[in-house]
Structure formats: structure tokens, C-alpha cells
Amino acid sequence: MKEVINNDYQISDEIGRGRFGIVYRCYSIVSGDCFACKSIDKRLLSDPTDRECLQKEPKILHILGGNPNIVQIHRLYEEEDYLHMIIDLCDSHDLFDRISKRAGVFSESEAVSVFSPLISSIGYCHRLGIAHRDVKPDNVLFDSRGNLKLADFGSAEWFGMNERGTMTGVVGTPYYVAPEVLSGREYNEKVDVWSAGVILYIMLAGVPPFYGESPADTFEAVLRGNLRFPTKLFRSVSPEAKDLLRKMLCKDVSRRFSAEQVMRHQWVVTGGETRSMADLT
Template identity: 75%
Template sequence: MSESLQNDYELCEELGRGQFGIIYRCFSRISGESFACKSIDKRLLSDSTDRECIVKEPKILRVLGGNAHVTQIHRIYEDENWIHMVIDLCEGPDLYERISKRGGAFSECEAVSIFSQLIESISYCHKLGIAHRDIKPDNVLFDSTGKLKLADFGSAEWFGMNERGSMTGVVGTPYYVAPEVLLGREYDEKVDVWSAGVILYILLGGVPPFYGETSVETFEAVVRGNLRFPTRIFRSVSPAAKDLLRKMLCKDASRRLSVQQVSRHPWVISGGANRSNG
């Protein structure tokens, strides 16, 4: 453990564990303020791609500093074997836990209060030329006041690095990944809009829009992109909400809404109260 980290922060209990490291609760020895410390074991990084992601994440978080709906990085420490990132502490249950605990759909007003914050965070990232590329409920956190914080930028990428603003590489998570990613094509930042659309569908319907018994079957369903609204689940969901979902979960990325267009959709603007056909 880095000596300089221990001089500045006291590490407490473990909060979570990932592929390459551990997240601890910590507090500043100077201010007494609580944070999370993401400690990454560099010895577990098996290839150059892993190393690139680990090095890139703190750089991206520094660029994204200052937005209320993105986890902030406060300090970074590195020694021979470890990278330690001191970031915002989000003590509330994440969105995955909230959905699991609910065991069913959210009302449109409840859904839009979460969704609008998520869209604000994605819009901020895209304005700065950054695509998250792994938006899923597990990466949507909440602080002690209930404010949403988009987290885990390990798969994020700058999409303005070439003239077309395109990206490549299969990243993401079953259920949430966009079809163009799975097809191995070049893609743009609208992959985040697709993932956010999947989250909205789950919030309103309680089930994912595309799924299978295995990851392969789920990926096949995503690539088909056959969006349905089963009556028994979506009977009480407004036409405006369904209109937004169709425009976010559009297989043709060129026709899919941008995140800015999503934020201006009547259903979002009305706070989930718009019952028109959009």
C-alpha cells in the first residue's frame, strides 16, 4: 500500500471488489471527509489493453471533473504494484440494487427522475468527446443525498480522436450493449443512448427488452433488435414513453436519437407526465 496514500487517508472497510482491484471506504486525515478508494493491482493486468484502460480512467475522470452527476476523482497515487484513486463515496444502493429490490416497474415519474439525471451525465460526457461505453445499472450510483453519479469509466473512450468521431472494440455488458458494437463495426457515442434506453425500458417494464438464456442468446437478441412492448407489462406506460424508447432503441444508429435529442423529448421535458403520442 502506498505510503503517501496512508499518510493522507485512512483506509477502512472493503466496499466492493472487481476484476483488478478493491474499493475501500476511506477518510482524509486532514479534513475527516469520507471518500472511496479504488485500489488497482497492476500485477493482475494481463495485457496492454487492460493497462491502457487502467491508465486512461483517471485521465478521463480528470477531464470530467466538475459535473454533479459524474463521480469525481480527488487524488491519485501510484507505486510499483498499485494505482489508488480517491473518488466520491456513494453510499446509497446502486441502480441495480434499487431495481432488484423493487422487483417490478417504476412509475413514469419515478423513472424520469432517475433517467433525466442519467441523461444529464451522459450529455456532459458527450459534450467533452467522451463515450462511457459500459452504461448499466451497476455503474449508476447514488450519494447519501440520492443524487445520481455515473461511475466506472474503465471502458470509456475519446470519440473525437479521428475525423469520423468513430470508435471500435467490443466492450460493454450483455443486455445493455448496442448491436453495432456486437457486429464489430465502427460506432459512435450513440452506443450510450442505446444502453440508457435499455435502462429506461427496465425501469418502466421491470424486464430487459432483449434477453436470452445465455450471453450468446442475449447478444443474438440484441443484434436482431426486435423491440416489443408486451401488453401485460406496458399496458399503463404512456405512448410518449414508448415513443422515446423506440427512438433510443433504434437498431439503425444513424436514426437513433442523440443524447441531446433525448433530453429534449416531450416525455423527459414533462417529467414523465406527457401522455400524448409524442
């Protein structure tokens, strides 16, 4: 890893590490602004699918450029053995860390303050024909100002390029993956709505809606899709929030809400406040 990339960016300390590369803090030599440099070792990409993802992610980030709740790509540098992406620096705790640190639950107003920009960013992706396909708390980042940034589009796909608007392939993460992905059938962008619904459930209840002792058991629970609201966990959760969860974590994809429908739901529109429809008129 070079300490300076093309005389443009000064590489600093390591701030993250993944399967195929390392994320560093870096600084623009011209402006002094802080960014992150995601450096991927291409020699570790023996699987053709992984190589395809490597080429696809920068292109997708360019298409999604301009949305304040999606990590932006600023520059791309390619060497023989490495690919370096200069992206937004998100050096605050990610959503996974925030959930783990609480060892408890979010109030509804706290949950909606995270959920609203998240589902808005997902809706933006879907309008441009892109599905993220790995929405989970680890990929929900925050910058130093507290702005939410959806990240890691390595598993994303252009469903808009398919006449039927469908995709195939088992991608995603246990707990958050939609049942139709695991079933091996074709699926559409609503897989992201399911994953966002799991995140919302966890923020309100402190536990995932579908889980098991092993990944295989978890997948079985997801495939069953038996959504429950244990009284002990949901005693203080509003009927509006539970209604939204039912419509997001709906196994019947034709009845599952789209991201746009989620954004128009009463619970989101009112900022998590429990009001009757009469109060809104």
C-alpha cells in the first residue's frame, strides 16, 4: 500500500479491514479534507463472482452519486494488484455498534430518526434500478456529523436491466436475508425492504425476528417467516410501528410494501409519534 496515491491523497491509519482489503483514513493533499481509502487486493479475488463485484461496485456508486445518505465515491485508482476507492469518511460508530452498545432498545422516535434516512436511501436506489441486497446494521454508517450513509454495494445488482426486473443468486447475511432469496427463486428489489424491516424490528425489540442456534437454523426460521411480537418485548411499541413491520416482513412479496410505500406509512411520516388518523387531519 502506497503512502501517497498519485500525489493526490496522503494515506494515514487503518480504520477497517474486510475479506479482500483494508480501509484507511486519508487526506486530500490539495484541500486537506478527510476521506476513506478502500484498498482491495485483487490477488485475493480468485472467484469470478468476487471479481465481478469488484468491477461493479464503483460503477454503482457513481450512478448513486449525489444522495446524502449513500456513501459517495470521489476517485478511483487501479494498479496491477490493487484497486483503491476514495470514498466518504464515516468514522463514527456504525449501526451495529450502536445497537450492540445499547444492550437495549431504541425509543420509537430514536428508531425512526435512523430508519427514515435508511429507507429513503433504499428507495433512491430502487428508483434508479439498483438493489443493495445486503442491507444490515454493519453497512449503515455515520459520518462525523451524524449523517447516515448506506455503504458496501459489493453485492448490489442492476435489476432495472432485466425485463422482468428480477434477480437471482443467494447473497446477503443471516438474520437479514429475505426468504425468497434463500428459496432459490427469482426475486425483486423488495428484498431490501425485508432487510430494513429486520433492522427496524431489532431496534424496537432488541432481538432479531427470525433466528436460530446456527446459520442453518436461522435460515429455516427466515424461510418460515413466522413474524411474532412477544408481549414482553413489544408492550410499549405502538400499533403503528407493528403495522409497518407486518407490511415489511411479509413473506408474500406481492403484498410486501415497496420502499416508497414504507416512506408514506403513518409511522414514518409522523416521526414515530403515535397519532390517530383524526389527529392528522
